[in-house]
Amino acid sequence: xxKKKQNIILIGFMGSGKTSVGRRxxxxxxxxxxxxxxxxxxxxxxxxxxxxxxxxxxxxxxxETDVLLDMQSSLHWSVISTGGGLPVRKRNRxxxxxxxxxxxxxxxxxxxxxxxxxxxxxxxxxxxDPIGRxxxxxxxxxxxxxxxxHEIIVTDHRSIDEIAEIIGTMVFRxx
Numbered sequence: 001x002x003k004k005k006q007n008i009i010l011i012g013f014m015g016s017g018k019t020s021v022g023r024r025x026x027x028x029x030x031x032x033x034x035x036x037x038x039x040x041x042x043x044x045x046x047x048x049x050x051x052x053x054x055x056x057x058x059x060x061x062x063x064e065t066d067v068l069l070d071m072q073s074s075l076h077w078s079v080i081s082t083g084g085g086l087p088v089r090k091r092n093r094x095x096x097x098x099x100x101x102x103x104x105x106x107x108x109x110x111x112x113x114x115x116x117x118x119x120x121x122x123x124x125x126x127x128x129d130p131i132g133r134x135x136x137x138x139x140x141x142x143x144x145x146x147x148x149x150h151e152i153i154v155t156d157h158r159s160i161d162e163i164a165e166i167i168g169t170m171v172f173r174x175x
Contacts (some may be wrong), residue, residue: 008078016105021155033078035081043070064089093147105161
């Protein structure tokens with residue numbers, strides 16, 4: 001991997017496995033693990049649902065960009081799991097690609113719905129039609145994820161270990 005791409009950044013829709021795969025991959029590679037949502041909550045002093053309800057999505061997206069700028073200057077040899085909507089902003093996609101090797105963990109709508117069913121912690125899935133919301137958001141975000149990614153890995157029917165193995169092999173192939 002190029003020097004500037006020493007970080008591995010996982011993007012994808014909520015429920016695609018970014019955090020679980022990221023933790024496992026960081027253990028495998030002996031890299032640090034960082035989660036943008038966790039950094040954001042620590043920086044803001046509030047939970048993501050609280051930020052959404054009190055300040056709105058635009059404020060939240062501004063915080064995401066601030067967190068990326070913080071990470072860019074302080075993280076090296078890390079696996080970074082991002083929030084599902086973080087790549088929506090063009091500036092964030094640019095920052096991600098500058099920070100490291102971006103991998104899109106792609107899952108089908110059916111897989112995502114299955115993984116997210118009953119999850120009440122995700123503000124963008126609240127309301128009467130969470131399946132419709134997944135469809136709509138996924139349709140809008142898929143091209144964005146594909147644009148931001150250096151690599152795409154389909155996660156359907158794969159375990160966390162299998163996905164981490166694929167990424168680990170990919171990283172060492174490129175070094």
